Amino acid sequence: MTLQPDPHLAMVRPVTPNTPQGCEECLAQGTGWVHLRMCLTCGHVGCCDSSQGRHARRHAAASEHPIVQSYEPGEDWRWCFVDEAMV
Structure with a gap:
């Protein structure tokens, strides 16, 4: 089985x-x-799901921009809110 790349990566x-x-x-x-x-997709900086506002997730839902990257020093990962998975 070959894993297919997340189709939402086209929005990066x-x-x-x-x-x-x-x-x-x-x-x-x-x-x-x-x-x-x-x-x-647009450079919006939002807070994570552990934060009270959950602004990154809210932005993704409102804007339909699915993929975020950690904006923490020393972290290098991406998350797709649509697929609820690392990409």
């Missing part, structure tokens, strides 16, 4: 973080976060 673009200092929504609201994720 060269991006730079919109708010390199942290989660866009948490910064606007004055709240904190646990870990950060960057959208690989």
Whole structure:
């Protein structure tokens, strides 16, 4: 059995973080976060599912941008919210 690449990878673009200092929504609201994720379609920086706001997941649902990358120092992984899997 050959694994097929995630079809959502086609939505990955060269991006730079919109708010390199942290989660866009948490910064606007004055709240904190646990870990950060960057959208690989538009560069939105949102907080993880362990954070109160879960802004990375909310952004993915609202924008239909499925893939994020960890925006934590020393981490290099990607997650597809649609497939709930590492890519």
